[in-house]
Amino acid sequence: MKIAIAGGTGFVGEALANYFLDKNHTVYILTRNASRYTSSKRLHYLEWLSPTSAPEHDLQDIDAFINLAGESLNSGRWTKVRKQRIVDSRITATKEVIRILKALDKKPECLINASAIGVYGTSVDETFTEDPTQVGTDFLADTVSKWEEEAQKASGLGIRTVFARFGVILGKDDGALPRMVLPYRFFIGGTVGVGNQWLSWIHIIDVVKSIEFLIENQDISGPVNLTSPDPKQMKPFGKAIGKVLGRPHWLPVPGFALKLLLGEMSILVLEGQKVLPKKLQENHYPFTYVRLEDAIQNLLK
Template sequence: MHILITGGTGLIGSTLVKRWQNHYKLTILSRTPQNVTARFGDGVTAVASLADVDFNNITAVINLAGEPIVGKRWSKRQKQELCHSRWRCTASLVDAINRASTPPQVLISGSAIGFYGAQHTQLISEDFSHYHDDFPHQLCERWEMLAQEAASPQTRVCLLRTGIVLSKSGGALKKMLPPFQLGLGGRIGNGEQYMSWVHIDDIVQIIEFLLLHPTLQGVFNATAPTPVTNAQFSQELAQVLHRPALLPIPAFMLNLLLGEMATLLLDGQRVIPANLIKAGYQFRFKELKPALTDLLSGQSAL
């Protein structure tokens, strides 16, 4: 099997590459191919342009490219970069797939639970349609529409609406750890907003599950079956680290520091993976505390 991966040096992509590089032929699209080779060795092929890829010889495409949505204030320029880094790559992939005489059998394309927009306690499965028309929804909606244009009798498309990926190597959990390790952590705002999370091991296994089951297509929420409130998340993280969680972060402070991006932390989505469960996927980590314990054993102090 020959797999093309975009975003192969990101949190999810790099974990996939390490899992697959001794089992499949991998081609990684990167603006800096030399960094891919330095990171993963000569067992993977790195290319700087899709023009260097023969899509007639690609079995599957895993599309994870995109500027990280958290980290910079959402200025007009940053919003454009967030959108274009996803939309341009996806459109180029779809164009290449559609021009191939023997196209890839599957495109698994990243999206996010931000597709649903800011929600509250409403339980959300893939058929939920009362979207809140905010920036994350607009970003994900077009991203998914572009990916879906690759669908044909030869190519199935799976859209992966990913939640908060928990990993000790990066992402949200790594950013949260320092204050919690010092006993300075706590809920964000009133703590009632839901956090739909997924362990890094499950997200890569979900992608592999979709890859290896040729009847699966459409939208899949890539979240654990048990979303928790921010207050619950904060308490369980503190318990795993054997630290108190007594210092909440006021909502107004986040709004001052982050501007519009604060909505990602102050508004939530209570998302469940109904389609994955229906398809028979077995989560390794269904509950938050075992997931955190697995990731953070031995991490109780700085």
Template sequence: MQRVIITGGTGFIGAPLARQLAAKYEVVVLSRNPAAAGSLGNGVQVVAWDGRTAQGWGHLASGAFAIINLAGENLSAGRWTAARKAAIVNSRQQAAQAVLEAISQAEVKPAVLVQSSAVGYYGPRGDEKINENEKPGSTFEATTCVAWEKATEAAEALGVRRVIIRTGVVIEKRGGALARMALPFQLFIGGPVGSGKQYFPWIHLADEINAIQFLLEDPQARGVFNLSAPNPVTMGEFATALGKALGRPAFMPVPGFALQLLFGEMAGILLNGQRVIPSRLQKQGFRFQYSTVDAALSAIYQT
């Protein structure tokens, strides 16, 4: 059975990804706290690592089919103080260094490296349709994504096929951004964030996981892929759809200045949207299970 190594494999995306891949692969999840990782199911092995080096796990890279690098501090876990910004950048750089260390030391190189990134790479772009060829923005999130992607670039020179996934806002009932966004609606005080006119690049968790596996297994897939649903909506449209799915009104907007007071610079994630199109993913032949926000939210709240 081929081996797949996942950094960040206990997180919102990584844990269900590990479980799905375990049906086909020997999955190794790297964790800085294996005791707290909990059970990820049969076929998933949790291995300790320090988040910075290949010590203790690097030997597993030799002969492995793939490494999926999802590791990094959560962007939305708190205000972007100078210390938080440093932790966000450093966690990504250090994880990348560990991955490159393991690959460079491997006698038999992994076939593929999937490198995580985000649609925040593009920065605020208004109504402009954004495909994978667009240049990066200049916000903190954008510059962080640029550095994140570049940090594993050297793997290509080592003969490893590299796939970069620029992910939108992943939605699922039990965690992530949607759980926080749904709470005001459940209290009958929900509505759009900011002007409501900014685009909201979303993707259902099932499509995120399926797309990662699809790109992992397609030997022709390399380079950048936008992982975002093919029908982006504005924040106002998303709020209306969320209210409909929950059987709640969507009439009470959250002013942009209030978010900025609460979250500072981090508020830009919600206030400055991107109209992201998954052009390369669709051309590669991937089919979305949930291509519209109504279908995605209906499925989420009926389960």
């Protein structure tokens, strides 16, 4: 296959590119700084989102388009300006994806557009699937709704469109896990906040393989939760880290301190949602890591 990845130089993008290259696919990475990278026979870096860029000239025969582009939610305190940048970066990139898709004579079979389980809002008691009635009202939910609305325009071009709603992605050297592990390495790990907030996680390997699964299964469209079937509350999640590392779980981090430090961004660690991957399970996606303990053991040992 020929696969285009917008935002392909980040954590998920690099993992996807390496995986597809190992399977002898051809990968096109759309990046603002293509000159920083060296292309090869099956890996091509294309400039985009600049006044003179026209990546569509190199994408005429692609089979799938994956859009991961957008400013990180962890890029700093959520000031009014940064929140606008978080929204604008996603909408601007997705508008450009749609423009490129319109310009292609031969359309790809699918667009896999990154999204997030933040669309559901936060809850301690509710369980979320891809039910369209389950939509939150906070900043993250509003951002994701706008993002998906823009990406949905690809379906009007006859392109199967999937919204990959990522949970908390666990990787060895990137993603949320290294930050969560650090206090335990210094013997000061403990419960963050109240501890009953849900953390719907997924191993980076399952992110990559589930996206491949979504590309190959042409009957799947719309929102798809990319989370493990084994979500955990924050307290047992922390205890699992301590157990794998052989470190104590004892020093709590009070919620008010994180709110003072991070402001509204503290919602990422102090609040959460219990999300289940209903569509992946109904379509018999074979998870590599179902249990949290197995995932952490793989990443930390």
